[in-house]
């Protein structure tokens with residue numbers, strides 16, 4: 226058993242920020258675990274467009290208004306205000322000064338503020354189109370300088386340790402649910418450890434991989450959401466899964482994100498026969514309409530006309546040199562896939578991109594379980610409401626990673642010797658009698674089944690029949706996977722499969738329960754609450 230003051234599960238922008246803030250106090254022992262061998266691997270790493278700051282003609286009120294408008298009436302004004310007020314100074318302090326991220330500047334050394342969809346001001350800081358890579362590299366370099374932070378890679382959290390569930394004391398049943406760390410699977414040794422902690426921060430990121438088409442990397446399978454749900458945490462807004470309108474639709478490079486910034490810099494969506502169509506769906510914003518509107522417009526074009534994709538044309542609106550300078554990764558990746566974006570339009574389709582809902586947290590990142598915090602994409606602060614405004618998620622991870630750490634620090638200062646269970650208080654993981662290794666074909670097959678169900682029945686356009694069908698099929702699958710899980714030795718893939726089916730059910734059930742179309746949750750069979758924004 227390993228004891229630590231604070232256990233942070235996940236090492237993207239949210240987890241790394243929380244660890245960095247806590248590390249200010251050299252008395253604190255912090256353990257950060259991540260399931261991948263390389264700590265950089267995370268959704269954070271793939272963020273392209275950038276991170277919201279405060280542009281030259283910008284203000285807290287203007288930023289707040291843009292977030293609330295994108296959130297389709299469901300964003301928490303309090304959370305949005307926290308982000309708009311605290312975000313820009315934390316960005317400077319943590320990302321620029323501590324992590325040394327060099328955001329793009331002009332020849333005079335002034336920061337370049339980018340434009341993205343549904344932002345009324347130029348306020349996005351970026352590092353070419355590799356912003357996430359620059360951020361996570363800087364944060365991990367900074368973390369490695371902190372001698373009181375232990376970073377453990379290849380460690381997959383299996384379940385949270387919560388009392389009364391894992392307590393040996395029958396009287397614990399009368400106490401609130403309290404988290405004391407996590408059981409983790411060591412992928413190298415193939416053993417299970419107990420990490421016991423006074424405070425735990427879930428920072429495990431999103432769930433895009435439960436869908437067939439997604440921009441998310443393989444690790445985004447909703448692990449943290451499933452862990453928290455099994456422990457009894459309150460989950461909110463799970464139906465609001467944002468679909469990015471433009472993922473590359475070229476065989477072999479599917480899912481690669483074509484950043485919103487491409488439309489921000491003048492890119493126009495075209496049908497395969499060259500007709501610009503966004504004005505038909507959003508006369509005011511056209512190609513810079515909120516994501517949900519653009520994604521559904523593309524879906525509608527594809528469905529009604531039988532297109533396999535639509536096109537995104539930047540070549541006619543920017544010089545070749547400017548394209549290569551502003552979008553070097555997109556240019557190189559598309560070129561490798563056979564598309565020269567300086568000369569021809571890019572084939573694109575919508576893909577699952579971001580989870581606006583998640584583990585409910587308050588303004589300090591506290592979940593409904595005692596001692597359990599959540600930050601970043603796994604959490605729901607209420608900021609994104611029914612639809613996230615572009616480039617606010619990195620900033621949310623930064624602000625709430627910092628806030629969760631601040632709250633933990635204050636609490637530890639008030640109660641310097643918090644109760645941490647001892648070796649005999651938490652039962653070791655029991656795998657006795659399990660000899661069979663998980664069959665990778667079963668894991669892959671079941672995962673693909675989940676992804677197909679979610680894509681067809683819980684996707685961009687939903688209705689009661691599709692959702693009920695999804696829930697029936699997912700329940701059946703969950704029973705099968707549960708048997709598989711209980712009769713097989715643990716592996717990272719099996720842990721992910723168990724979590725994916727649980728999270729798919731959470732999303733499908735929330736979507737069936739919510740009959741009102743709003744933001745990125747679109748029900749064909751319900752009356753719109755947004756009138757003119759629906760198609």
Ligand SMILES: Cc1cc2nc3c(=O)[nH]c(=O)nc-3n(C[C@H](O)[C@H](O)[C@H](O)COP(=O)(O)OP(=O)(O)OC[C@H]3O[C@@H](n4cnc5c(N)ncnc54)[C@H](O)[C@@H]3O)c2cc1C
Nearest residue numbers: 235236237238239268269272274275382430601602616619
């Ligand atoms: C292609 C792409 C482009 C994007 N572009 C932008 C953008 O331009 N601007 C913007 O603001 N947002 C963007 N986003 C969204 C943004 O990147 C994410 O929302 C954000 O990075 C999430 O950060 P996080 O710290 O919450 O999670 P992540 O960065 O995903 O980190 C999760 C961490 O948890 C670990 N983990 C997961 N499960 C377990 C487990 N069971 N046990 C142990 N560790 C675990 C992972 O290994 C990882 O270290 C983009 C997302 C994608 C996919």
